[in-house]
Amino acid sequence: QSKSMGRGTFCIFTPEMDERLRERIALEADLRRAIAEEQFELAYQPIYHLASQQLCGFEALVRWQHPERGLVGPGDFIPLAEETRLIVEIGAWVLRRACRDAVQLPGSPRIAVNLSPVQLAYGDTVATVEEVLRETGLDPARLELEITETALFDEDNRTLAALRSLKALGVRIVLDDFGTGYSSLSHLRLAPLDKVKIDRSFVRDITARRDSASIVSAIAALAGELGMATTAEGIETLEQLEAVGRAGCTEAQGYLLGKPQPILRAASSTFFSKRLKTARARQPSS
Ligand code: C2E
Ligand code: MG
Ligand code: MG
Ligand code: MG
Secondary structure (H helix, E strand, O other), rough: OOOOOOOOOOOOOOHHHHHHHHHHHHHHHHHHHHHHHHHHHEEEEEEOOOOOOEEEEEEEEEEEEEEEEEEEOOHHOHHHHHHHHHHHHHHHHHHHHHHHHHOOOOOOOEEEOOOHHHHHHHHHHHHHHHHHHHHOOOHHEEEEEEEHHHHHHHHOHHHHHHHHHHHHOOOOEEEEOOOOOOOOOOHHHHOOOOEEEHHHHHHHOOOOOHHHHHHHHHHHHHHHOOOOEEOOOOOOHHHHHHHHHHOOOOOOOOOOOOEOHHHHHHOOOHHHHHHHHHHHHOOOOO
């Protein structure tokens, strides 16, 4: 960190800063090579419709198979990819891969792809999405683009314009991680949203805390009034699954229902048809 040493001193490089800078430069170089060599892969996590208990789609989650470091999760490279804007190229790869995979899947499930605010603000995301849809022949109604609330803070309105153009292509726009950070109810009418994903921090203690349950119910009710679906994220227990259903969420996603996994294994997700029955059988009747 640069040390403030009073007036007239602007920046002091400390040895550890030098070290971190070196690390960052190395990682950035690796990231550029990863794009060129397509070292990324996608894991797919199932999303279930609660009323029908049917699988309704998958979320595509990027991983980086680093030649020396092994598998790197998105939390460890997306921030640098955003700072360097390399996310624009990585995001285009993710989108193309996900749409190509989606057309191979039986049962026409939806496919959800995360979009970084940087892609919306700087990338030519609308053109990329249009091109990938044309190229793969995927029905636009099957593509869900997940954005976060940070994307909606963009001041020059490029992002909102991009979202409206994306919406006009027939894809669905989803607000991810709702309820974290600088959440605002007004965001729900700012963008043309089809669905809201309720952050897993509310789901985590929904069975222990009444206020969490109330917040989830209120978001689900408001979203419903506005004609939007709601996905409860991070479902890890049967109790949470039942609680989010009672709270009025329309869809659920989480380790209980299925972990992110390679496309072929994800394609055979059968939580409600198999695992729920066994889970219920194992529980004493209540
Ligand atoms: P997200 O979009 O909110 O994705 C859900 C994250 O929660 C995933 O982490 C998933 O593995 C994890 N998760 C799902 N169910 C559970 C659960 O029951 N319990 C717990 N504890 N966690 C659960 P992952 O794959 O590490 O991704 C983290 C974040 O990285 C994503 O959050 C998303 O914001 C970002 N990300 C992932 N792939 C992409 C991508 O292709 N592009 C962009 N821009 N961001 C991505
Ligand atoms: Mg997401
Ligand atoms: Mg999320
Ligand atoms: Mg998240």
